[in-house]
Ligand SMILES: Nc1ncnc2c1ncn2[C@@H]1O[C@H](COP(=O)(O)OP(=O)(O)O)[C@@H](O)[C@H]1O
């Protein structure tokens with residue numbers, strides 16, 4: 001049982017405050033959907049939790065199981081069990097999906113090369129990478145489990161991938177890294193209905209009692225496939241309302257216009 005706690009978090013770029021006091025507690029086993037209009041700061045929140053160096057923290061804290069992660073580098077946060085699926089994943093021609101995943105998994109699991117002692121002093125045992133045979137078995141199993149075509153592993157990461165293929169990669173990455181908390185930023189945007197199913201099936205399979213999900217989404221359609229425990233409305237850098245799935249349905253019906261009318265300029269979070 002783990003808990004990710006965002007406490008009165010304020011952050012931004014240069015002197016522009018984007019996050020204006022975010023409070024959110026995510027427990028393992030919980031799916032929390034964060035919905036809000038474009039430009040409200042949802043992606044910024046995801047980046048700040050992941051430790052993107054571009055953003056400055058002005059106040060508040062982010063705690064993983066009671067320990068602040070603010071001083072941790074992005075890769076340390078990843079090792080600690082925080083995973084971020086980007087809204088716009090970058091293509092990396094020349095690096096295959098398999099190589100990328102092997103490196104990521106090896107890093108997260110702490111594989112390190114060991115210098116030998118004694119007779120063979122100076123030689124190196126092992127490597128920074130998970131042994132190929134072990135890795136191959138694991139990735140093949142996961143690809144089977146998540147209905148990913150085996151040829152996929154050899155393709156260059158996100159290079160010429162369709163929206164759905166990028167999402168499959170994310171799901172596969174999440175399955176391999178087994179994070180405690182996964183933040184998915186707009187994982188439904190630009191997806192056709194089949195791809196949406198792939199993502200939501202992946203999330204549903206991975207949403208075990210040991211793992212918490214923060215699903216950032218503009219539309220409620222992903223939530224037709226993934227049932228959130230909580231839904232929060234994010235507006236102007238903070239959460240203005242939290243409730244159950246009925247909130248998502250209300251947003252679907254009423255749009256975001258009323259949110260703006262109701263909460264524009266509010267200095268403090270209202271709910
Ligand atoms: N790196 C950045 N530099 C300058 N402004 C930024 C940066 N990132 C985000 N912003 C601004 O912060 C606001 C929130 O953006 P974002 O977090 O992407 O919102 P959302 O994901 O909800 O659409 C926007 O006005 C955006 O222009």
Ligand SMILES: [Mg+2]
Pocket residue numbers: 042043044087185186
């Ligand atoms: Mg965004």
